[in-house]
Every structure is written in structure tokens, then in C-alpha cells.
Amino acid sequence: MAEDLVVTRTLVVPAAELGERFSRSSGPGGQGVNTADSRVELSFDLAASPSVPEWLRTRMLARLRTRLTDGVLTIAASEHRTQLQNRAAARERMARLLRDAAAAPPPVRRATKPTRGSQERRIxxxxxxxxxKQGRRGGGWD
Structure with missing residues (x-):
């Protein structure tokens, strides 16, 4: 039932590398909330994943260092009432996080000098x- 997680066109995380845990969720659900394990915890071992190229893994690990626990990225979703909706939400959030972490760094800004015209306008x-301001100085009300 689990399917691969498509992060980008070139990066796809196989379903076998994703771990899912289910638990009881707080929030809406009435009496059913006590019996349904609708909260989803999706985890992905980024540090040990063979599907992520080494050059990309180092970039992703650096960008996600505050979100990782021993190289494992974990996402929890419990905002929906059904396990299926929470699974979809967790997968979407995981894909978005990995996509942002894998994005190429912005181009390095080359320093430029202000133009003569802009310097003259500033002065x-x-x-x-x-x-x-000088016009406001001195005098006062007599």
C-alpha cells in the first residue's frame, strides 16, 4: 500500500526506506479518538539512505541538522481525523522539507560599486x- 515518496524529478525515496508509526491522536474525533490510531509519525534515515547521492546528502544533512535525530528525519501529522489523511499530510510535509533541503544554493552575489549618478543623488x-534640519535650528518662538 505504501508508495515511493517523490521529492524531485531526480530524487525519489523508496517506500522501503520510510518508517511509519501510528498512535492515538489528540483533538477532534469524539468517542472514536480513544480507539483510532490516527496520528502518523513518518521517519526517514537520511544519513544512511542509499537513494540519496553523497554530494546531495551532505547538503541536506547540513540544512536539516536542527530537525534530525541521529540522521533520521521524523514528521508527525495528527491534524486530520483519519489515518489516511494524516499519512498523506505527513508524506507531503516530508517531501516539501526534503525538496527545500535539496534545492541548489542561491548564486553568490558579486560585489558592485554604486554608479556615479547614484552617489551624486545620495549626496x-x-x-x-x-x-x-538647519532651517529648524535656532530662533524658536519669540
Whole structure:
């Protein structure tokens, strides 16, 4: 019944590498909440996964270091009343987290100098501001 977790077009986590645990959930459900194990805990051992390339694993481990416990990423979902909906929510959240962690870093910003025109405009605005403030000085109400 479990299917592979598609993170990106090139990264797919096999269902065998995902662990699911079910437990009782708090929240809505009435009498059924005491009997139904609708809370889902989805876990993925990122550090030991053979499906993630080594170069990508190091990037993902670095970005997810605050979310990992011994290299394992765990997501809990209990916002829905049914186990099926919670499973789908947990899988979606897991895929989004892994997708964000796998994203390429932004391009490095190259430092540039301000143009002569922008420098002149800045200085002219500073002078205007100075004149405004100087006009407020001294005198007072007589």
C-alpha cells in the first residue's frame, strides 16, 4: 500500500526506506479518538539512505541538522481525523522539507560599486536634508 515518496524529478525515496508509526491522536474525533490510531509519525534515515547521492546528502544533512535525530528525519501529522489523511499530510510535509533541503544554493552575489549618478543623488539628498534640519535650528518662538 505504501508508495515511493517523490521529492524531485531526480530524487525519489523508496517506500522501503520510510518508517511509519501510528498512535492515538489528540483533538477532534469524539468517542472514536480513544480507539483510532490516527496520528502518523513518518521517519526517514537520511544519513544512511542509499537513494540519496553523497554530494546531495551532505547538503541536506547540513540544512536539516536542527530537525534530525541521529540522521533520521521524523514528521508527525495528527491534524486530520483519519489515518489516511494524516499519512498523506505527513508524506507531503516530508517531501516539501526534503525538496527545500535539496534545492541548489542561491548564486553568490558579486560585489558592485554604486554608479556615479547614484552617489551624486545620495549626496544631493543628504545636502537637502541638512538644509531642512538647519532651517529648524535656532530662533524658536519669540
Amino acid at each position: 544631493a539628498e543628504k545636502k537637502r536634508r541638512s538644509q531642512t
